[in-house]
Amino acid sequence: MKVDVLLGLQWGDEGKGKVVDVLTPRYDAVARFQGGPNAGHTLEFEGKKYVLRSIPSGIFQHGQINIIGNGVVLDPILFSEEAKALEESGVDLRSILRISRKVHLILPTHRLLDAASEKAKAGGKIGTTGKGIGPTYTDKVSRNGLRLGDTLTADFEARYEAARNRHIAQLKALGDEPDMEALTATEAKWMESIAYIKTYEIVDSEYLINDLLKDGKSVLCEGAQGTMLDVDFGSYPFVTSSNTVCAGACSGLGVAPNKIGEVFGIFKAYCTRVGSGPFPTELFDETGKKIRDLGHEYGAVTGRERRCGWIDLVALRYAVMINGVTQLIMMKSDVLDGFDSVKACVAYRDKTGKETRHLPFYLDDDNFEPVYVTLPGWKTDMTAMKSEDEFPAEFADYIRFLEKELETPITIVSIGPDREQTIVRKNK
Ligand code: GDP
Ligand code: IMO
Ligand code: MG
Secondary structure (H helix, E strand, O other): OOEEEEEEOOOOOOOHHHHHHHHHHHOOEEEEOOEOOOOOEEEEEOOEEEEEOOOOOOOOOOOOEEEEOOOEEEOHHHHHHHHHHHHHOOOOHHHHEEEEOOOEEOOHHHHHHHHHHHHHHHHHOOOOOOOOHHHHHHHHHOOOOOEHHHHHOOOHHHHHHHHHHHHHHHHHHOOOOOOHHHHHHHHHHHHHHHHHHOOOEEEOHHHHHHHHHHOOOOEEEEOOOOHHHOOOOOOOOOOOOOOOOOHHHHHHHOOOHHHEEEEEEEEEOOEEEOOOOOOOOEOOOHHHHHHHHHOOOEOOOOOOEOEEEOEEHHHHHHHHHHHOOOEEEEEOHHHHOOOOEEEEEEEEEEOOOOEEOOOOOOOOOOOEEEEEEEEEOOOOOOOOOOOHHHOOHHHHHHHHHHHHHHOOOEEEEEOOOEOOOEEEOOOO
16 A cells, blocks of 8 residues: 655645545545644534644544654644643544654744744744744754653653753853743643653554555545745745655655655645745735635634735646645635636746746745736635536636646645535546
């Protein structure tokens, strides 16, 4: 058996959580492979809404195993809060969740370093989620990190203190004087949360997943963030600190490249971004505001306003290529249901008038402008539709146009936030 991978093709918040939940019944296990509580994955069903941050989105179906893989960074305090809330709402999390002993831990001082580093950047701020993601991955790569498995060793507290003292020196170098009283209180909570995590099954998730595959079981890998936030291929330096692309599933779970099956690439029918950084198709006018209002484009984690714009096919083609996407999933087309026309950016034009379909090194809109095509809107409320046979002709044309531009089939269309508002296309 192979693993299938589902990942975001834009700047995150494409609707990954919803679709993982919808697809989970097809699988025996679901696994997160990178990122941490910077993610906010929203699921809606039976009139209830859940936002998951570190826990995979496959927990609400029928007892599938959900795995937090080695590529994830875990904040013990936030994890405990999330897990306890789910247990209280009736999810038997303990029986289905497995956590890799190789996950790196987000320390309280990582969050302080995230804030201090943003402050030091002043005008060049990344606009991070403030969850300590960058400093934790920095410690991982510089070989200073602490992993969940380390908490089981006798000298863990000493190693923790050494890491914390190193962080305090770094904070001071950034001109920050941490509030030691507040830090001590957070640390006590952090240690309690570590004790709580240890009540879950901590595993060698690379063995678990490969054994599942050997036994003929199927696994869905759930990406966080999106390709344009990938540390190698995104709009660097305005990115997150992990590999959000398909290759990240290999390193973040211990799955060999020849074990990757389908790659589901998920995108919105338009485009959004939170935080700073270039966004070529961003709209600053009434249309952008309309998309934000109709799409409720506010961050699931931070509540921040999401920047909105038209779909960018230059960036999407790039994302399809880097990830080897085999199937596309289009989300939130309902947000455009009332529009007279919709636009799609098919190329970029530089200052000399030259057009390119390649993503430039610097994505700043000072260097080029998007080239748009305008397509007729479908002007039909599609949110109650059950099958693609009901699609208005203009919408069917829009799908065909995107499939041609992206050279990949769109197999699922999402027409509302609820689990039920999902159309799986026939013969695709
Ligand atoms: P994720 O991070 O990729 O899981 O996406 P988020 O949960 O951060 O953001 C997606 C938002 O859009 C959530 O509020 C979802 O409930 C909502 N959503 C998902 N699919 C649809 C859809 O097809 N239509 C509409 N209107 N909302 C959707
Ligand atoms: P999901 O999984 C959207 C953005 C932040 C910031 C940059 C770096 O819900 O799609 P970080 O805290 O990771 O160091 O922030 O990345 N960002 C996201 N944007 N969705 C996310 O996750 C994001 N996770 C991080 O806004 O611009
Ligand atoms: Mg999100």
